[in-house]
Amino acid sequence: MPSDQLELLIAGYVLGDLTPEEAAEFEQLLAKYPAIAEDVAQMQTSLERAYAPPDVPPPPHLRSAILNQVHLAEPLLDTSSTNSLPSPPAVFTARQQRFPWRRVFDLAAASIILALGFYNYRLQQALQTAQPSQPDAILTYSLQPIQAGSEASARVVVDPNTLEATLMVENLPPLPPNQVYVMWTVLEPNAPFTTDDKDAILTEVFRVDEQGNFTETLPVPVVYRVEGVVTNVAVTIEDAAAPQLHVGAPVVIAQPL
Amino acid sequence: MQSEQPGNQEASLPSQTDAELFLALRNGQAAALGVIYDRHAGLVYGLALQTLGNPQEAEDLTQDIFLTLARGSSYDPRRGSLRTFLAILTRSRSIDRIRSRSSKQKLADRCNPDLQQEVSSNTPLDHATQYEQSQEVQEALAQLSDSQQQILKMAYYDGLSQSEIATQLNIPLGTVKARARRGLLKLRQTLTSFTR
Numbered sequence: 281m282p283s284d285q286l287e288l289l290i291a292g293y294v295l296g297d298l299t300p301e302e303a304a305e306f307e308q309l310l311a312k313y314p315a316i317a318e319d320v321a322q323m324q325t326s327l328e329r330a331y332a333p334p335d336v337p338p339p340p341h342l343r344s345a346i347l348n349q350v351h352l353a354e355p356l357l358d359t360s361s362t363n364s365l366p367s368p369p370a371v372f373t374a375r376q377q378r379f380p381w382r383r384v385f386d387l388a389a390a391s392i393i394l395a396l397g398f399y400n401y402r403l404q405q406a407l408q409t410a411q412p413s414q415p416d417a418i419l420t421y422s423l424q425p426i427q428a429g430s431e432a433s434a435r436v437v438v439d440p441n442t443l444e445a446t447l448m449v450e451n452l453p454p455l456p457p458n459q460v461y462v463m464w465t466v467l468e469p470n471a472p473f474t475t476d477d478k479d480a481i482l483t484e485v486f487r488v489d490e491q492g493n494f495t496e497t498l499p500v501p502v503v504y505r506v507e508g509v510v511t512n513v514a515v516t517i518e519d520a521a522a523p524q525l526h527v528g529a530p531v532v533i534a535q536p537l
Numbered sequence: 538m539q540s541e542q543p544g545n546q547e548a549s550l551p552s553q554t555d556a557e558l559f560l561a562l563r564n565g566q567a568a569a570l571g572v573i574y575d576r577h578a579g580l581v582y583g584l585a586l587q588t589l590g591n592p593q594e595a596e597d598l599t600q601d602i603f604l605t606l607a608r609g610s611s612y613d614p615r616r617g618s619l620r621t622f623l624a625i626l627t628r629s630r631s632i633d634r635i636r637s638r639s640s641k642q643k644l645a646d647r648c649n650p651d652l653q654q655e656v657s658s659n660t661p662l663d664h665a666t667q668y669e670q671s672q673e674v675q676e677a678l679a680q681l682s683d684s685q686q687q688i689l690k691m692a693y694y695d696g697l698s699q700s701e702i703a704t705q706l707n708i709p710l711g712t713v714k715a716r717a718r719r720g721l722l723k724l725r726q727t728l729t730s731f732t733r
Contacts, residue, residue, distance in 0.1 A: 291718040291725075295692060296617025296625070297699055303615040324620055326725035328580070330674050331693045332624060333587045335579030338599055342582075343574055346600050350567045350607045456705045457695055460636060487633045490611055490626075490698075496637070520636065 294323040421513040423532035449494040556614035588631035629696030677727035685720030
């Protein structure tokens with residue numbers, strides 16, 4: 281292989297962008313020429329000299345705090361095959377095979393949770409019908425995508441008593457840095473609260489992780505304590521420098537359950 | 538620095554490569570995380586501290602990054618170095634936190650206009666996008682084309698994926714990849730020549 285081509289492969293590895301074919305080729309080359317590892321290290325150092333600050337040792341207690349949390353979760357992991365190093369998908373298969381009853385139990389538990397959730401939803405609806413002025417019920421908004429074929433979804437669970445909500449977002453595409461997602465609380469027209477010209481209150485600005493997910497507990501406006509004022513909840517894409525302008529169309533939107 | 542490619546040797550954890558340690562971690566060897574932490578916590582904490590400007594938040598984010606790695610992440614050890622993956626993840630999550638902090642402050646200001654404080658023009662996010670470089674590094678970067686510099690910064694410093702960069706710059710993905718690699722190669726050659 282020409283030296284330049286090898287160097288570009290090394291650069292691709294350090295940048296983390298090798299294709300599967302290149303990764304296989306690089307792996308073979310490294311096995312054949314172990315000295316390539318030194319070039320990898322040099323390339324990594326160059327990248328970090330230009331774009332990363334010098335290493336800073338974290339406080340000593342942090343290491344044990346992190347490892348303790350992992351060890352607490354360790355019983356869920358299969359530690360019996362420590363001498364083999366299977367590829368990640370094989371690891372997950374091994375765990376599932378070791379706990380077949382756990383999987384069955386998980387499925388049963390999930391079914392029960394779903395059933396209870398549905399029961400709770402019906403109960404909540406019944407309560408809302410019977411007591412239209414009841415301010416204490418937990419409000420749940422299930423946001424669905426506007427665009428057909430999108431797998432995006434979000435769920436907002438609001439506790440009007442504490443004026444706190446949990447926002448759980450899944451499968452929203454990550455955005456470039458100049459854009460952000462914004463969650464809006466939309467009120468009925470002419471409600472006696474300060475809103476923008478779309479009858480909305482900016483409630484949360486957020487970005488999703490690389491898997492398209494985001495979960496956070498956040499404060500919500502007092503309007504959630506007033507029966508019938510909040511007509512729906514929506515998420516739009518806005519300019520990161522001015523999310524309050526509210527120029528984006530909804531990506532996911534919901535009526536209250 | 539350890540080599541990062543997977544291997545098959547059965548060695549004690551401290552002598553294993555990053556890729557081997559990552560697979561051991563995935564295989565249930567929680568102790569592998571300790572070695573990974575010892576190698577890269579300085580980078581992660583340093584980046585978090587530089588970006589967030591607050592030791593407590595940097596500590597919290599460092600914990601978040603390593604727990605994410607332990608509990609399942611998208612890292613593929615065959616396609617790239619663990620160190621770069623951790624650096625980009627740290628950058629990306631730091632910027633998310635700054636934006637979240639900023640939006641909450643704006644919301645609080647709207648709800649309590651009387652309590653609105655005078656905000657410095659140099660926000661944490663501005664601070665996060667500033668970085669100091671030595672004269673030597675600046676000279677090395679000057680050898681790169683503007684496009685190479687921009688793409689490397691967007692990829693490594695701003696934590697953007699190459700497809701995001703391609704979309705943002707309106708150029709093909711292959712061009713982004715080629716310019717990033719050529720740019721890094723040139724950077725390495727220039728910096729190495731300085732040290733000789």
